[in-house]
Amino acid sequence: MLTIWGRTSSSNVMKVLWACEELGIAFERIDAGGAFGRTQDAGYLAMNPNALVPTIQDGDFTLWESNSILRYLARTRAPGGAILPADPKAAADCERWMDWQLSALNAPMTTIFFTYVRTPEPERDMAATAKARDAAEKLWAMVDARLGAGDYVCGAALTLADIVLGVYAWRWFNLPIERAPMPRLEAWFERLKTRPGYAKHVALPMT
Template sequence: MLRIWGRANSSNVMKVLWLCEELAIPFERVDAGGAFGRTKDPDYLAMNPNALVPTIEDDGFVLWESNAILRYLARTRAPGSAILPSDPKAAADCERWMDWQLASLNAPMTTVFFTYVRIPEPERDWPATAKARDAAERLWSMVDARLQRHDFVCGASLTLADIAFGPYIHRWFALPIERKPMPALEAWYGRLKARPGYAKHVAVAMS
């Protein structure tokens, strides 16, 4: 059985758990990271020298990096599925947005999230948070423009791009921040919340 190492409140672990629900992949999750520790233990570092989560073990194969895990599970559990299109151009489009999530969206969204959820109030850097919020809003505007033409990021059906964005869009709408109206983005968030795996693993209380 697939083993997933990582705490359930990690955005990167949420992605993997949600995909497993979408594809009906049986799995065992082992708490690691944050308050659970374990990630700096020698046996964990032997699997993942970054000391981060998630890490998966699949019949002796070990893999880390959440978006790489998404691709691996889609290819091994649902080859040819629309969740990772087989057409090279459609696949490149999907993977481009996955890479953009890591390269562009991750940093400002992490700053805003940590400010409101993880960092004690006396230690919060409000100017940095305001700058990150503005950056995130500009980036979400790009996604909103895309969603004005499609129900999901890459077309008519859910793909790994939506799954990569999933934890971050929940935080965007759940955090106590100002947001300019983005009707297409909000409608897409509603469609995600209607999916059982997303409701179970992603659209949850932030911690």
């Protein structure tokens, strides 16, 4: 049985939970991080010295870093499947969007999210948030342009690229910010919301 350590409100945990639903992977989840604590416990630090979530245990194998976890689950549970294609070029296309989520999209989206969800109003830096919103909009426009080639980020089928970006799309479309019209991005978001795993693990109140 796969064990997932992490709280359900974490975007990085959401990725893993949604992927498990897409792949039909049974799992046990243990609350950790945030108000649940545990990440500073000696036992947890032995698994994940970063003291972050998620961490998985798969038999005698332990792994942290959400996007690495996604790759591992795809390769061990659905090798060669559409969610992470076997073809090197198709796989590289998928994985570059996964890396881009971490290197480009994560920072501005985290700023916007923390401002409106986790920072008391008197303490909010609205100038920094406006700058982050502008940066995020330019990045989402790249995804919108890419979606002109298919229903999903990498073509006709859902891949890990959609999973890592889709978690942030929920926040982009539900935070109280202005958004330029992006019809393809909006249509993709509507498609994601029809997927049971997205509805169960991502389309939730933001906390």
